[in-house]
Structures are given as structure tokens and as C-alpha cells.
Amino acid sequence: MQALQRKNIDSMAKSRYSYYRDLLAKQAGHIARMAAKNHIFLGLEGEVSLELVELAERICDYHFDVYMFTHDPLDQEPQRVRDAAALERFIRHGNSRHFRYDEIGKLALKLGMTTTNLRGAIGELFNQNRAVLKKRDREYLIELIPPPDSLDNIINLRQF
Incomplete structure (x- = not known):
């Protein structure tokens, strides 16, 4: 027990x-x-x-x-917040933590939402400090920031 x-x-x-x-x-x-x-x-x-x-x-x-x-506490949140959570789950379960900004239309289709809602979701991730915009070469990437409870999986202080 x-x-x-x-x-x-x-x-x-x-x-x-x-x-x-x-x-x-x-x-x-x-x-x-x-x-x-x-x-x-x-x-x-x-x-x-x-x-x-x-x-x-x-x-x-x-x-x-x-x-x-x-x-689910998300049921009480505005659509923009729910879309941001769906976007974050989709990206985190993929192979990378980022996606190209110029592929928003394709990503919206995969998620089953409009590009307007997807842009709102991206803005919400920025507002919540869960994503950043980065420029690599000539393309813009939206990269998710690791959540605080997963930092132990990235940096293992016992190694140092």
C-alpha cells in the first residue's frame, strides 16, 4: 500500500x-x-x-x-489555446521539435484546422513561451521549447 x-x-x-x-x-x-x-x-x-x-x-x-x-481542463479554454495544445502534441510526437513556417498550409491540413486557427495556435505558443521563431539559412523555423518537466531527460546532471 x-x-x-x-x-x-x-x-x-x-x-x-x-x-x-x-x-x-x-x-x-x-x-x-x-x-x-x-x-x-x-x-x-x-x-x-x-x-x-x-x-x-x-x-x-x-x-x-x-x-x-x-x-480535460482544456475544454474550458478558448479555441486558440486548445489549438495550441493540439499543435504542440502533434509536433512533439513527430521526429523533430520544429517545423518550417512556409509549411503552415500543409500542417493545417494534417491537423484538420484552418491556417488562420493554426497561426493563432502558433501565436499562443509564443505567448506562453512554449515556442520560438528561428532563422536557419533562408528559412524560418518554429521550434518548441522543451517543457520544464522534460529537462531532466535532456540534461542529466548526474553525468557531470
């Missing part, structure tokens, strides 16, 4: 789960109660088995995923 609490505390420290901290704080308790109720329901005696705890954890993890999906 302590391992579950540590896992939840680690998750609560991550910025991508900041909106869900209240639920994460209660997650270990929900798992313990579910495992105990299943133990009693099955007519078992003695200690609750590790298997029942793991099953309860999987069920609670599923419900947490559904909760995150249905309570």
Missing part, C-alpha cells in the same frame, strides 16, 4: 496531473477500500491478497483515465 501512495505522490508532483491532484490524493484509499470490499464479498478471511489489491488498482487506474478524459 505504501508503494501505491508513493506512486500517487510522484504523480501529483508532475505538472501534467496538476488539475487532477485532488483525485490522486484519494486514489490509494479508494484502492484499499475496493480491495477490502472485494475480499469480504468473496467470503475470504485473513489478510487481503496482493492479487485483489492489484485488481482494484487496475480498476481505479481505468477510472482515473476516464476522469482525465472527461474532465
